[in-house]
Amino acid sequence: MKANKLAAFIVTTYISFISMAHASAPHPVFSPEQEARIGEIAADYLVSHPEILVTVSHKLQEQQEARKQKMFALSVMENQTNLLHDPDTPAYGPDNAKDAVIEFFDYQCVFCSRFAPELEKVMKAEPDVCYLFKEWPIFGGRWEASLQAAQQGLTVWQKKGPQTYVTYHNAIYATGHNEGKLTVEDILAAASKAGLTASAPGEHTASLEKNSNLAEALGLTGTPGIIVMPVSGATPDTITVFPEAVTSDKLQAAIRKATRVK
Template identity: 40%
Template sequence: MKKTLLLTALGLTALTGCTELKKEDIGPIVAEYLVENPEFLIEAGKNLQKKEQEKAQAAQINSVLSQKTALIDEATPYIGNAEGKVAVIEFFDYQCTYCVVMSEHMKSLVQENSDVKVYLKETPIFGSRSEPSKLAAEWGMEIFAKKGTQAYESYHNALWSSAKDNGNKLSNDVIKEYVEKSGLTFSDVTATMTKKPQANIQLFSQLGFRGTPALIVMPTEGANKDNVSIIAGADVEGLKAAIEKARG
């Protein structure tokens, strides 16, 4: 009976057949029912939260689609198949603990998926308080621009290995070592570098990301709301599923 009255109070008279209820009775009926049946309110809250999350994700995917050119531009360092039909875009910071964990999976990813091209967006979100974070990113982009993919991949993997071996910490000396192994002359002054990571940080923010790693998966051609995936965090299984989704 109380549930019937509650539905009536909420305006669902078509379901109950009850059409008469005084306005002053609605509040107490609803309150009493919710006290006795808190799961009703919990379930309603979950449904509302789910709808809000779906709405936010749809908006984020629309933002991704509008920024596709910037996400998979040819100036972005990459690993994997240069002609890959599936694009994985990763925003990362060399000082990010979860990015270090993800780095091993990313190497396996390109070995196991010959149709994947991983675009690596140097995004030093810790650069304001960590000079090596910013410096490593700037030099990574410079090495790719001046020395190409293979030199960049060697530098990229070497920094991950060093970070992993040293408690996720990098130093300017370590960066210098691998910059010079790439064939460039190291300097702490990077004002004349070809590319800067600020554009990546701005894009990262525009897309609504708050932490690294942040990943986007889409086909390089024909991307749409149904085949684009957004992954926040080191979600390996989610990444695998997103690749399959992008393949169609």
């Protein structure tokens, strides 16, 4: 083996092997002198080839993301009934849908606002999917309109059904008013566009608290929180959780992952 290949091999194994050896071996694998020499070789190689640190960093990030997704997926499976079959949750799509996209959102969240047109694209491209909207007004304590818009949305859902709810949902985001800029007039106009002329926010505190508790149980820490999963037979390999806004392409890729033969 050539010297540079030998050095590369030592570097790639040294970082993981030394830490594992110390953690699990009952006796040291190398003497202190040997460890010191290996460390010198590794350090010299890294100085000459800093690009290997980028490779190692990417690999660690991939491993961390895989672990995080596994934890999310297990939480989703524990809570799938509340995610998929809550009668208080606005749902849009066919009754026999095999896959679901679930969004936890706040109408004043700027990232939710950026995600809204991406979701709208996917809803047009993937009409056979069930879309569930979990109103989670996490900014309600800061901006009253956040809570009012969520309450109004659930009233639209109850009185007018799925199509008009989606109309309301998209109309709110179409204002471009977020982070404290949404007004009562915006909310009333969106409700009117959805066909609710005698508009009032309604009282849905219990539903909103239920959504908040569910989001926390799933490990979500902010909005948007997006879950893509099969309606039945979900496994960690078919569940994707996005704890942030994503593009329509990534969302559609997650839908394809959910439709894998199980």
